Amino acid sequence: MYRLTAGGNWKILLPLSLPMLRLLWLFAVLDAVLLLDTGMLFPRESSSRELKELSGLWVFRADKSPNRNQGFERAWYKSRLAETGPVIDMPVPASYNDITQDSTLRDFIGWVWYEREVVVPARWITDEGTRVVLRVGSAHYNSVVWVNGEKVTEHAGGHLPFEAEIGSLMRKDPTRPCRITIAVNNTLTLETLPPGTIQHMNDPIKYPDGYFVQNIYFDFFNYAGIHRPVLLYTTPKVYVDDITVVTDFLDNTGFVRYQVSVKGAATATLKVTLMDKDGHCVASSNEASGVLKVVDVKLWWPYLMHENPGYLYSMEVHLMAADERSTYEDVYALPVGIRTVKVTNTQFLINNKPFYFHGVNKHEDSDIRGKGLDWPLIVKDFNLMKWLGANSFRTSHYPYAEEILQMCDRHGIVVIDECPGVGIKDIRSFGNASLAHHLDVMDELVRRDKNHPSVVMWSVANEPAAEMQPAALYFKTLITHTKALDPTRPVTFITDSNYARDKGAPYVDVICVNSYFSWYHDPGHLEVIPIQLNAQFENWYGKYQKPIIQSEYGADAVPGLHSDPPMMFTEEYQNAVLRSYHDIFDQKRKQYVIGELIWNFADFMTAQGITRVVGNKKGIFTRQRQPKAGAFILKERYWRLANETGRLPPWTKYPCSL
């Protein structure tokens, strides 16, 4: 048996029992987690924390100067933006691209400037024991932030949050409102994620003076701006900075290994309480780290796998500390789902039961707001996914808003969480600087999303040019690093069906393959799908003996376009592609295929080009979320799969519930 010593180390006393082995494993994995210096807990109100949302109208100005640098040269952050030149209203959160009628703003490349003045409650300023934190949910891509003309932080990359403590700055001049200026630059280079290049067109016969374009190697519109809520929140000076949980269970006992990190004081008293949904305390502790044992545990189950999916406990951390001036009390409540994830040669196991991904790939994309967070859209999409019988999605091709992951936790929708490693096609994007940034982004992603039970796998990239020589070392480093960051979740990288691009495959736990037979290959030839898809699966499995997810497949369908026999771009052709793929999935899912994710949930905007008719039309829903014929095929299939592979109580069985 093992016994826990004061320092949290285990000592061998007697042979191990099974529950003890479980505990030991939990300790080992959490100790292996590479924690970053600071946490990135989602801002939540509590008895010790207040929030002030800064969503709404901001003042906006695009820097249209030839080198896009006038804002910095003339220090636009030093005064009100309106004093620097013409400004317009801009909603936050939203992409700025589709808000006006100005095509130069839609296609703008470079720095844009946002500004907002805010008045905060007086006690935030007077109470020096209060921290005031400015948080940006995400901005595309590089950002610099000033408060009252002083720089407080900068951040590289979109899709992930960043913060700065601004209390002391606000206290410098408590009488004036606080002016927040955020400059955001959407330029993509060989070393950003996603990568891109700026091309200057110097031929005076063809292009105006100073003309340049942004080249990108991914298939979605390069929306930009402040995409997620900006807010101010408070914590006491001594505060809960981070919480990490890892869960396990044995029979009907659940285990929650946790670690709380405190900032602002060397010592603090903690009380950690795990509450069930009814608010009853099921376990508690006074330590900063330990294992909470939950008797008669209610596991977190995916949607359609259990009659009560998405069960969440609440871990309430109560901190108390004191210094010579004051006492501090902080309270933070983290939702916790108790579940396990494991991968074998042929299966993906959630709570030791085989899980089959029947889901979708999405985009954060819609009319007018672009990639801006929008609650009506989020809730509509969840209703559509549930209507469809989808139990999962992949956050193609970048991390989605944490608010979306919280919905997944609550509804039991399983997530493959992808970083923005999309469009890595140029050999120069495999260099050290690119790798260092990619590793940083994985750090930030894991730090933000590690506690979400819905997140069951990390995806480090989509369809990189992995046949290039430096890719092998690049992906080995990236995948090994990600596994070290989080030893509890499998890691994948998404490849196309070209076997030459398998450089990440030796290191991943699950092979994810995208293929577009009868579309990009042999366009119009539906008859090739069975043979090519069969060969794809046999080859990848034959080489690596790892379970496979068909991570993308599909065909464009312009809604309302019909033809029989089917022709490309009609709804009938999309249907035929889906049906043909499904036949092979049904054969292979008895062996080692563990999932299928349609490309795409909904039509989405792309750059203009000769293959795109106002965006990518591979959605089974239109961009306005109306079903095409393919949605009904998928709905029929997903409910059938749920009935076969899930554990649905009789009353939810298709078609009775629909």
Ligand code: BDP
């Ligand atoms: C895949 C890409 C995806 C594209 C899709 C398509 O992963 O981003 O949108 O092709 O062309 O290869 O529709």
